Amino acid sequence: MKxxxxxxxxxxxxxxxxxxxxxxxxxxxxxxxxVAAARAAERPNVVLIVSDDQGYTDLGCLGKNEIKxxxxxxxxxxGVRLTSFYVTWPACxxxxxxxxxxxxxxRNGLYDMIRNDVADxxxxxxxxxxxxxxxxxxxxxxxxxxxxxxxxxxGYATAVFGKWDGGQLRRYLPLQRGFDEFxxxxxxxxxxxTHERYGVPSMSRGNEPTTEDKGTxxxxxxxxxxxxxxxxxxxxPFFLYLPFNAPHGASSLDPAIRGAxxxxxxxxxxxxxxxDELVPGKAYGKEALVPSREKRRLxxxxxxxxxxxxxxxxxxxxxxxKLADNTLVIFFSDNGGGGGAENDPLRGGKAQMFxxxxxxxxxxxxxxxxxxxxxxxxxLTALEIFPTLTxxxxxxxxxxxxxxxxxxxxxxxxxxxxxxxxxxxxRRGDRAxxxxxxxxxxxxxxxxxxxxxxxxxxxxxxxxxxxxxxxxVKSRFEAWRQEMDAAEPRGPFRDF
Ligand SMILES: [Ca+2]
Numbered sequence: 183m184k185x186x187x188x189x190x191x192x193x194x195x196x197x198x199x200x201x202x203x204x205x206x207x208x209x210x211x212x213x214x215x216x217v218a219a220a221r222a223a224e225r226p227n228v229v230l231i232v233s234d235d236q237g238y239t240d241l242g243c244l245g246k247n248e249i250k251x252x253x254x255x256x257x258x259x260x261g262v263r264l265t266s267f268y269v270t271w272p273a274c275x276x277x278x279x280x281x282x283x284x285x286x287x288x289r290n291g292l293y294d295m296i297r298n299d300v301a302d303x304x305x306x307x308x309x310x311x312x313x314x315x316x317x318x319x320x321x322x323x324x325x326x327x328x329x330x331x332x333x334x335x336x337g338y339a340t341a342v343f344g345k346w347d348g349g350q351l352r353r354y355l356p357l358q359r360g361f362d363e364f365x366x367x368x369x370x371x372x373x374x375x376t377h378e379r380y381g382v383p384s385m386s387r388g389n390e391p392t393t394e395d396k397g398t399x400x401x402x403x404x405x406x407x408x409x410x411x412x413x414x415x416x417x418x419p420f421f422l423y424l425p426f427n428a429p430h431g432a433s434s435l436d437p438a439i440r441g442a443x444x445x446x447x448x449x450x451x452x453x454x455x456x457x458d459e460l461v462p463g464k465a466y467g468k469e470a471l472v473p474s475r476e477k478r479r480l481x482x483x484x485x486x487x488x489x490x491x492x493x494x495x496x497x498x499x500x501x502x503x504k505l506a507d508n509t510l511v512i513f514f515s516d517n518g519g520g521g522g523a524e525n526d527p528l529r530g531g532k533a534q535m536f537x538x539x540x541x542x543x544x545x546x547x548x549x550x551x552x553x554x555x556x557x558x559x560x561x562l563t564a565l566e567i568f569p570t571l572t573x574x575x576x577x578x579x580x581x582x583x584x585x586x587x588x589x590x591x592x593x594x595x596x597x598x599x600x601x602x603x604x605x606x607x608x609r610r611g612d613r614a615x616x617x618x619x620x621x622x623x624x625x626x627x628x629x630x631x632x633x634x635x636x637x638x639x640x641x642x643x644x645x646x647x648x649x650x651x652x653x654x655v656k657s658r659f660e661a662w663r664q665e666m667d668a669a670e671p672r673g674p675f676r677d678f
Contacts (some may be wrong), residue, residue: 214488225419226548226574227509228333229500230567231493232281232423233431233486234274234345234371237519238528240388240486241543247524250452250487253494254545257513262556262594268563268605268616269517271537272532274370275347277516277635278425279566282315282328282359284568284585288608288663291323291589291672295370296349321349323672324358327580330421331360336361336577341416342366343407344384344425357389361423365407367400374444374485379433399429399446399483404493409499416503419575424496429469429485431521437465443471443521445484452487456480506593508548510574510591514564515542529640534626535607535614552595560600561616566590584669606662615659622655631655 205353211362239246243255243263270280275295276287287293322328332338342356342365347370349355356364367377367384375397377385383393395403408424429443438460456476463472473481493513499504518539519525520532530536544562546552565587572579573589607614612625619635630643631652645652649675 212327222229224508225336225576227419227505228338228421228571228574229496229509229511230421230571231496231513232242232278232344232425232512233489233513233515233614234425234427235517235520235523235530235532236429236486237523238525238538238541238543240519240524241481246526248453248455249483251490252583253497254513256494256497257511258384258555259543260549260554261511261545261552262558264546264562264594265543265557265559266561267514267542267544268540268561269514269542270564271607272517272609274345274430274516274536275558278345279322279326280338281516281564281567282330282423283322283326283330284565284587285583286565286586286606286666289324289586289669289672290585292321292348293608294610295345308338320673321351321354322359324353325578325674327583328359330356330381330423330569332568332572332577332580333421333575334362337419337573338575339411339418339420340423341407341411341420342423342425343404343411343426344423345370345430346425350386352389355389363407363411366404366425367427371427371430372400373432373434373436374427376434379549381435381582386539396674397665399444400486401426401488401492401666405495408492412496412499412503412505416505421571421575422496425516426489428489429482429521429523437463437470437472439473440465440522442478442481443485445481445488449484449488449491450480453480453483456483479522508570509546510546512544512546512567514544519544527639530627533609534627535609535612536621536628537621537634537638540607540614546594548591548594551591556594556596558594558596560593561602561605562590562593562600563587563602563605563607566602604658604662606659608663613659615655615662617655617658620651620655622659 240249241254242249242251243258248534269277271277271287275291279290279292280287312538330340340361342361344366346366346368350368365387368386369379369384372379373386377396378399383391385392400471404426408422411422431441432439432444435442456479458477458480459474460471461474464472465472500509518531525531525538528538530538569585569587569589570591579585590599593600598662605615614623619633621632621634625630631645632640633644
């Protein structure tokens with residue numbers, strides 16, 4: 183039997199009833215604390231979903247082709263779909279870096295692809311590529327603040343599951359950039375099943391490489407992690423960044439796999455009219471069987487539908503946990519469609535300065551704020567993501583940092599017109615600008631001045647008919663370029 187003296191005794195202070203003013207002070211303090219706690223609990227969650235190389239018209243709800251995306255279609259029905267939403271670069275790395283920092287790639291320093299992987303076998307990196315990506319030790323400048331850090335500091339639980347693509351050395355990894363959790367590929371693309379990039383294992387959990395799930399379709403893994411995270415954090419505000427690598431082509435050494443996305447058979451069976459076949463072709467300078475054009479479209483569409491299913495599981499869980507009404511869900515593609523994608527009626531695609539490389543599908547849902555079923559042609563960009571999420575979380579933009587966007591929620595809600603009037607792009611020697619409804623392109627793949635209000639397909643070059651407009655748009659580009667050159671230098675590509 184325990185001696186009585188071992189029983190813990192609570193040494194409570196002798197309670198004295200406070201005097202009236204003191205009592206009011208205590209009461210006020212309790213009320214303020216209660217309101218702050220309630221406010222913290224009320225702050226909306228954020229689920230930011232990014233797909234990889236998805237085409238402008240590859241959404242089932244558009245009815246333009248046979249692709250099946252029932253859950254993205256649901257988001258469109260319950261929220262807003264944008265038709266003039268742009269990313270900051272026509273390929274993965276800088277586009278993703280920009281949405282996380284709220285700054286032009288030319289301002290945050292990550293203005294080209296990070297080739298911090300073994301190059302594809304037999305690939306020759308040209309001098310132009312070497313000039314901007316000479317090493318495998320690069321990443322987003324560590325002085326850059328990501329939106330994850332701002333939300334974490336504001337009390338949000340933060341996680342990223344999927345394609346990181348912001349540098350693979352430890353100092354560049356998500357846990358050092360304001361994310362509490364990370365599971366995914368550190369680089370820009372993998373084989374969906376082996377999780378290897380051209381034979382090199384590329385998955386990490388937290389700061390450590392892992393092969394724990396080798397063999398499992400990666401979209402399913404990101405879904406699994408997302409659901410676990412939401413379950414675990416349902417009582418507090420959370421920021422879930424879900425950047426899928428679907429429907430990007432697989433980075434496999436196998437000629438029968440590379441060059442197409444990958445999807446499980448159950449999703450490929452949804453598109454029975456497309457033949458799943460290999461045809462004679464070339465790989466690494468030798469004869470080989472490679473995916474046919476039809477198979478590339480099949481794998482692409484099936485991988486989009488598999489991703490859509492994962493997104494459906496996330497939306498279902500938000501419903502079950504009664505979180506849907508207090509969660510901003512955003513979806514867009516990191517750049518224009520490539521591989522088996524369709525961008526029609528836009529000109530061009532991934533890696534190009536035409537609209538097909540830069541204008542992407544976008545959906546957002548926030549019940550009670552964004553009216554359901556809206557379609558908006560307002561001019562908005564991925565630069566708006568950072569200020570929008572910061573405002574939503576009732577947090578402040580970091581001091582002394584120049585941001586290139588603004589809070590776009592009032593525009594998404596249809597309350598105000600977009601304040602954006604211009605946007606600029608540069609990819610090596612290729613340049614482009616949109617000023618109002620005018621678009622100027624100067625690139626290896628073609629150039630011209632186009633009136634997007636009448637010619638979204640950029641078919642009719644008006645350079646000689648409207649020289650005054652051309653001069654104005656080019657001068658706006660030059661002013662932007664000068665501003666970028668004058669910005670505080672950032673790595674990895676510039677000396678600092
Ligand atoms: Ca991409």
